Amino acid sequence: MRKVGVFVCHCGSNIAGTVDVEKVAQEAAKFPNVVFATDYKYMCSEPGQQVIKDAIKEHNLDRVVVASCSPRMHEPTFRRCIQTGGLNPYLLEMANIREHCSWVHPDKAKGTVKAIDLVRKAAAKVVKNEPLQKSSINITKRALVIGGGIAGIQVALDIADAGFPVTIVEKEPTIGGRMAQIDKTFPTLDCSACILTPKMVDAAQHPNIEIISYAEVDKVEGYVGNFDITIRKKARSVDMNKCTGCGTCWEKCPTKVDSEFDMQLGKRKAIYTPFPQAVPNKPVIDREHCLKFKTGKCGICEKVCPTGAVDFTMEDELITQQYGAIVVATGFDQFDHSVYGEYGYGKYPDVITGLHFERLVNASGPTMGKIKRPSDHKVPETVVFIKCVGSRDEAKGKTYCSRTCCMYTAKHATLMAEKVKGSKSYIFYMDVRTPGKGYEEFYKRTQGEYGAQYIRGRVSKVYPKGDKLVVRGEDSLLGRPVEIEADMVVLASAMVARSDAGDLARTLGISYDKDNFFTEAHPKLRPVETHTAGVFLAGACQGPKDIPDSVAQAGAAAAKAIGLLAKSQMETEATVSQVDESRCSGCLLCKSICPYKAIDVKIIAERVGGKTVERQVASVNKSLCQGCGACTVACRAGSLNLLGFTNEQILAEVEAVCL
Amino acid sequence: MKYAYYPGCSLHSTGIEYNMSTLAVAKKLNVELEEIPDWNCCGASAGHTTNHLLGLALPARNLAIAEKQGLDVMAPCASCYNRMKTAEVAVKSSPEIRAKVAEITEMDYAGNSGVKSALEVFLKEVGLEKIKASLVRNLGGMKVAAYYGCLLVRPNGIGMDDPEDPMTMDDMITALGGEAVQWPFKTECCGASLPTARSKVGLKMVNDILQMADISGVDAIVTACPLCFVNLDMRQNDLNKKAGGNFNIPIFYFTELLAIALGEKPGKVGVKKHFVSTAQVLDKYNLK
Numbered sequence: 038m039r040k041v042g043v044f045v046c047h048c049g050s051n052i053a054g055t056v057d058v059e060k061v062a063q064e065a066a067k068f069p070n071v072v073f074a075t076d077y078k079y080m081c082s083e084p085g086q087q088v089i090k091d092a093i094k095e096h097n098l099d100r101v102v103v104a105s106c107s108p109r110m111h112e113p114t115f116r117r118c119i120q121t122g123g124l125n126p127y128l129l130e131m132a133n134i135r136e137h138c139s140w141v142h143p144d145k146a147k148g149t150v151k152a153i154d155l156v157r158k159a160a161a162k163v164v165k166n167e168p169l170q171k172s173s174i175n176i177t178k179r180a181l182v183i184g185g186g187i188a189g190i191q192v193a194l195d196i197a198d199a200g201f202p203v204t205i206v207e208k209e210p211t212i213g214g215r216m217a218q219i220d221k222t223f224p225t226l227d228c229s230a231c232i233l234t235p236k237m238v239d240a241a242q243h244p245n246i247e248i249i250s251y252a253e254v255d256k257v258e259g260y261v262g263n264f265d266i267t268i269r270k271k272a273r274s275v276d277m278n279k280c281t282g283c284g285t286c287w288e289k290c291p292t293k294v295d296s297e298f299d300m301q302l303g304k305r306k307a308i309y310t311p312f313p314q315a316v317p318n319k320p321v322i323d324r325e326h327c328l329k330f331k332t333g334k335c336g337i338c339e340k341v342c343p344t345g346a347v348d349f350t351m352e353d354e355l356i357t358q359q360y361g362a363i364v365v366a367t368g369f370d371q372f373d374h375s376v377y378g379e380y381g382y383g384k385y386p387d388v389i390t391g392l393h394f395e396r397l398v399n400a401s402g403p404t405m406g407k408i409k410r411p412s413d414h415k416v417p418e419t420v421v422f423i424k425c426v427g428s429r430d431e432a433k434g435k436t437y438c439s440r441t442c443c444m445y446t447a448k449h450a451t452l453m454a455e456k457v458k459g460s461k462s463y464i465f466y467m468d469v470r471t472p473g474k475g476y477e478e479f480y481k482r483t484q485g486e487y488g489a490q491y492i493r494g495r496v497s498k499v500y501p502k503g504d505k506l507v508v509r510g511e512d513s514l515l516g517r518p519v520e521i522e523a524d525m526v527v528l529a530s531a532m533v534a535r536s537d538a539g540d541l542a543r544t545l546g547i548s549y550d551k552d553n554f555f556t557e558a559h560p561k562l563r564p565v566e567t568h569t570a571g572v573f574l575a576g577a578c579q580g581p582k583d584i585p586d587s588v589a590q591a592g593a594a595a596a597k598a599i600g601l602l603a604k605s606q607m608e609t610e611a612t613v614s615q616v617d618e619s620r621c622s623g624c625l626l627c628k629s630i631c632p633y634k635a636i637d638v639k640i641i642a643e644r645v646g647g648k649t650v651e652r653q654v655a656s657v658n659k660s661l662c663q664g665c666g667a668c669t670v671a672c673r674a675g676s677l678n679l680l681g682f683t684n685e686q687i688l689a690e691v692e693a694v695c696l
Numbered sequence: 697m698k699y700a701y702y703p704g705c706s707l708h709s710t711g712i713e714y715n716m717s718t719l720a721v722a723k724k725l726n727v728e729l730e731e732i733p734d735w736n737c738c739g740a741s742a743g744h745t746t747n748h749l750l751g752l753a754l755p756a757r758n759l760a761i762a763e764k765q766g767l768d769v770m771a772p773c774a775s776c777y778n779r780m781k782t783a784e785v786a787v788k789s790s791p792e793i794r795a796k797v798a799e800i801t802e803m804d805y806a807g808n809s810g811v812k813s814a815l816e817v818f819l820k821e822v823g824l825e826k827i828k829a830s831l832v833r834n835l836g837g838m839k840v841a842a843y844y845g846c847l848l849v850r851p852n853g854i855g856m857d858d859p860e861d862p863m864t865m866d867d868m869i870t871a872l873g874g875e876a877v878q879w880p881f882k883t884e885c886c887g888a889s890l891p892t893a894r895s896k897v898g899l900k901m902v903n904d905i906l907q908m909a910d911i912s913g914v915d916a917i918v919t920a921c922p923l924c925f926v927n928l929d930m931r932q933n934d935l936n937k938k939a940g941g942n943f944n945i946p947i948f949y950f951t952e953l954l955a956i957a958l959g960e961k962p963g964k965v966g967v968k969k970h971f972v973s974t975a976q977v978l979d980k981y982n983l984k
Contacts, residue, residue: 378860432852500880502911507880 039164042073042098043156044089046080046105048135053078055139057149061104064153068160072096080105081114089115090122099124100163104132104156125168127611127681132159154694161693165686169611174660176262177361178602181206183254183541186214187233187584188576188591189366190240195595196364197245201602204358205240206268207250211315212237214368215577218298218392220399220406222584223448224479230314230401237316251321255355257363257544260634260661261571262607264360272351274322275308279346282310282318286338286347294326296403300393302411303403308338308347313401322347362571362598365555366591367541369577372427372434372531380423380499380528386412387506388499390426390530391445398452408456410525413504417524420453421508422446422464423496427531429467435531435552439581442529443470447480449527450489462489463521465496465510473585492519499526532581546634547572554580565594569633570663573597612681613662614669616655620676623653627668627677635661636668699770699817700762700809701729702780704738706773711922713966717951718772718814720965724830724958725822729770732761740775741889744782752793753800755783759811760803772814772951774847774921780811781854813848813856814951815864815920824871832959834873836981840953841877841914842866843905845924846885859883865918865950872957879912881905886927891934899939902931906943915977916946918953925949929971946974956983 043065047053058076066074073096077085080103092098101124103115108131116126134152142148180196182189185207193203205212217237219229240246249268256267275286292307305311307327308320328335329349339347371392375383387410389397400406410417424442427434443466450462469491471477483489494511501507505522512519534553535541542549547567548556555574558566565573575594576587601607618641628636639656642649655668655677669677669684678684707715722729735758737743744751759780762769771777787794788807798804812821819827842865849855849862857864862883866876884905890898906928909917919925928947935941947970955965962983967974978984 378858382861498880502880502908 039070039100040073040096040098041068041071041100041102041160041163042089042092042096043068043071043075043102043104043160044080044085044092045074045076045134045156046085046103047076047078048080048105048139049078052105052135052139052152055142055145055148056134056152057145058152060149061134061152061156065102065104065156065160068157070100070164071160073098081111086114086118089118093119093122093124100128100130100166102130102132102156102159102163104134104152104159106135107131107133107137127169128163128166130159130163130166132156158690158693161689162686165683165689166681169680171608171611172659173606173608174262176602176604176607177264177359178202179204179358179360180362180364180598180602181254181264181266181358181360182364182366184214184366184368184576184578185209185212185240185248185250186366186368186576186587187216187236188368188578188587189214189364190236191588191591192364192366192575192595192598193240193246194236194243195592196598196602197243199595199599199603200245201599202245202247204247204249204268204360206252206254207248208253209311210251210273210309210321211311211317212240212248212250213312213314213316215392216584217312217314218300218395218399220395220402221448221452223444224473224475226448226451234314234316237314241316248317250317254541254544257546259359260658261569262361262601262660264363264571265357266360266363267355267357270354270356271321272324272353273319274324274327274347274349274351275320276346276348276351277317277319279344280319280342281344281346282320283343285341285343287320289337289341291335291337292326292328294323299396299403300390302393302396322349362573362601363545364573364575364594364598365541365545365547365567365578366575366594367535367538367578369532369581370535372533374426374528374530376433377426377528379497380426380526385499385501385506385526386410387417387524388526388528390528391442391449392530394449394527398449398456406456408453415504415524416457418457418460419521419523420450420460420462420525420527421496421506421521421523422449422462422527422529423508424464424466424529425531426528427533428529435533437552437581438470439529439532440470441532441581441583444473444476444479444583446527446529447471447483447489451479451483451487454487454489462487463508463523464489464491465508466491466493467495473583494519532577535578538578545569545572546632548632554578565590565597568663570661571601607660609660610662610664612664612679613659614657614664614666615678615680616657617676617678618654620674621654622674622676623655624673625653625655626671626673627655630667630671632665632667633661633663635663697726697817697821698728698730698767699812700765700767701731702735702738702758702762702769702771702776702811703731704771704773704776706775706922710926711773711949713969714772714922714925714949714951717949717955717960717965720955720960721818721951721958724955724960725818725827727770727817727822730765730767732758732765732769734761738771738773738776738779740779744779749796749800751779752783752786753797755780756787756797756805757801757803759783759787759809760801760805763805763809766809768809769811770814770817771811772920774813774845775923777811777813777856778847778854784810785854813920815848816856818951818954819864819868824867827868827954827958828871831872831957833957833983835869835953835957835983836873838874838977838981839877839913839915840869840874840948841879841909841912841917842869842882842950843909843917843919843924843928844882845919845921846883848920849883865920868950868954869918872953874953877912877914879908879914881908884908886921886924888923888927891927891931895934898927899931899935902927903935903939903941906932906935906941906945909945910943914945915980916948916974918948918950920950932972944972946970946972946977948974
């Protein structure tokens with residue numbers, strides 16, 4: 038027979054105020070297998086824990102029930118307590134008579150009845166508890182950062198400074214990301230490139246950082262501490278070891294292509310680096326447009342290259358490497374405003390987006406920093422900015438606020454006033470949201486000193502009239518329609534998840550929300566972790582963010598990754614799923630349902646009718662399993678059981694309460 | 697192909713050319729039309745501004761009769777189309793509304809028969825391919841602005857084409873050998889009854905549309921709504937007299953141009969009944 042001890046906590050008056058704790062202890066003493074029951078003012082206190090330890094010795098207890106607060110609060114405390122008292126820590130059950138009872142029920146008599154039931158349930162379960170052991174795994178002390186924008190660079194620098202090797206995988210030919218496209222940063226108006234490019238160079242020169250650009254993560258296997266990552270290095274057609282980045286090839290290349298970096302407002306060559314400060318500053322060949330690949334003729338770059346670095350025969354290369362931690366920092370895309378018919382479905386050349394404006398105002402942009410509108414290169418004098426394009430619009434766009442647009446639009450209006458003297462900016466808005474340090478002050482300056490006119494209301498139509506764009510909207514403060522003849526219209530397009538975010542999430546086994554942003558493990562308390570152990574998030578891939586927030590989150594993600602890599606070994610949870618191989622039919626429904634990729638196939642050999650037969654069964658990787666229990670529900674044969682929450686334990690609880 | 701035909705009040709009065717040309721096109725394209733027996737007013741404006749349920753019950757009665765005929769309805773008038781489509785969507789989406797409407801009309805309309813505009817029937821169901829194959833002559837590059845107004849394309853879920861940049865009529869113009877002029881006022885409001893009720897406000901709205909068409913260099917405007925037609929056609933004289941305008945833009949129903957291209961004589965489809973003469977433009981493009 039089991040010997041169960043029950044310890045009922047008063048929690049001061051938190052529990053004792055609405056639950057008759059003495060009566061709970063008296064009733065508990067009558068439950069089957071309970072040989073000792075008592076109550077105490079603060080069970081978690083030093084003397085309270087001593088009460089438990091003493092009772093274990095005195096009554097030779099082999100199971101313990103603590104009736105107190107939520108296990109989220111003190112389960113680790115009491116597990117340690119009974120462990121020092123000589124028991125396996127998993128021989129503990131907690132009855133939550135505070136959050137689930139005293140705090141929510143004002144009636145003491147009824148509360149006491151419920152508390153007794155909760156203890157009865159725990160006492161019935163604990164009898165079925167078995168000693169469990171944690172296991173531990175080794176950790177590969179190397180981190181992978183996916184995405185080389187400002188968030189990814191910051192993560193890599195922080196981890197590398199802590200002494201761990203880091204690989205940055207960047208899909209574009211250069212690191213730098215969106216911040217490299219931006220001209221000035223709010224609210225200080227310091228030049229984006231001036232603060233970004235030194236960090237890019239730092240990353241490139243750091244002995245602990247390896248940058249693999251023009252590459253993507255192809256496959257992720259393994260688990261926290263030991264991920265096996267396959268990286269696809271796309272064929273650059275340029276030998277990185279031979280190339281010196283001299284630039285002769287792209288000077289001589291005859292093929293001009295719309296530059297993605299310049300938002301199609303400028304041109305690049307078919308062999309190119311996206312911008313002059315690219316890191317690595319070595320080109321790639323865009324095979325879709327290169328004449329050599331399209332027609333077989335040309336090959337000028339190969340002829341002019343002084344080091345013979347151009348290699349048209351290069352193929353994609355797959356490399357596999359082990360990593361202990363992964364930080365995802367893949368950033369964002371800009372909302373495609375072509376769904377907005379009222380703004381011309383993207384057909385009017387002078388209706389541009391915020392990122393276009395960044396390139397037009399940037400000194401190294403297609404207009405050398407002189408703001409000229411795309412259609413006829415005239416300098417615009419009247420510019421209308423429309424906010425919330427794609428944001429906060431359930432009908433045509435996204436439900437959320439993109440957080441950055443209010444500030445970057447204020448910045449754009451400020452830059453207009455500074456660069457085009459006598460120009461006038463009108464800003465249509467729904468609300469002005471400026472929750473950041475120095476942000477509200479910046480917005481006020483835009484209105485006051487720089488004379489931007491803010492109009493509260495939506496724009497119903499933009500249409501061309503001669504060489505002007507007529508913007509028709511509503512001033513909802515005046516309650517009147519307004520019409521403005523503008524030279525250019527700038528849409529504050531929403532920040533949206535990368536188009537391939539869902540694919541990457543599935544490769545990594547992390548979850549994502551309805552808008553394809555990666556989901557953090559807890560919106561408040563675990564903002565940079567994912568539900569998959571060892572995978573962390575940084576920057577706008579988790580949700581719209583400005584630069585300060587992205588950098589702050591990058592630091593947090595780096596700290597989490599460092600915390601993991603700094604351990605020599607890692608303990609894994611003991612409450613994991615277990616397969617009864619004799620009952621497992623090998624259907625592997627559990628494998629498809631497991632959110633942590635913890636279940637795999639295993640081939641076992643059995644003796645059937647005198648012969649050895651091989652068949653497949655499910656196998657749980659204890660290091661990966663997070664004990665969620667989804668597989669145990671899915672298993673049709675009932676061959677999966679979650680240790681600590683076995684079917685037998687749960688049935689015992691149900692019987693104790695319901696029968 | 698057979699439809700229950702709902703002409704509504706306009707096609708029997710101010711929009712008689714629309715009726716003539718619609719019937720002519722239907723005949724040319726082998727679309728059989730059977731007028732809904734004992735049809736009643738669609739309730740436009742007066743009905744739904746008085747009472748929401750009345751605004752649904754009136755068109756629902758016509759749809760119920762068509763349902764008994766076992767036919768979908770073709771309603772050329774934009775307003776009739778909009779009211780009937782609203783009733784169709786409301787009855788389909790709510791059993792409660794269906795029951796209430798059935799009680800009022802004493803006919804259970806189940807939503808099995810739907811409504812289509814004449815644009816949909818001729819240009820989508822019959823289709824431009826078949827029309828192209830049946831053309832007797834073409835518009836010879838006539839510069840035509842397609843004007844849709846509001847009721848055909850709004851609101852979302854009721855409208856038969858994109859609410860901001862509809863293309864149904866533009867595609868027809870191209871198919872008939874005209875030049876579909878792209879202009880920004882395809883779906884501007886024509887003022888509806890305002891040119892009559894509050895002429896200062898209403899005439900300005902008509903004026904803006906005509907002016908934009910003029911700037912865009914059109915030979916003619918084509919429409920699919922009797923009220924739009926009346927405002928654009930009849931008010932040009934007013935604007936020229938009262939506001940010093942100098943408009944002379946022929947307005948056509950899309951069915952008129954379609955019938956002419958399919959070989960019908962212009963006089964047979966009512967183009968001589970317009971306020972702004974169509975003779976010059978038809979002459980210019982050899983469409984007599």
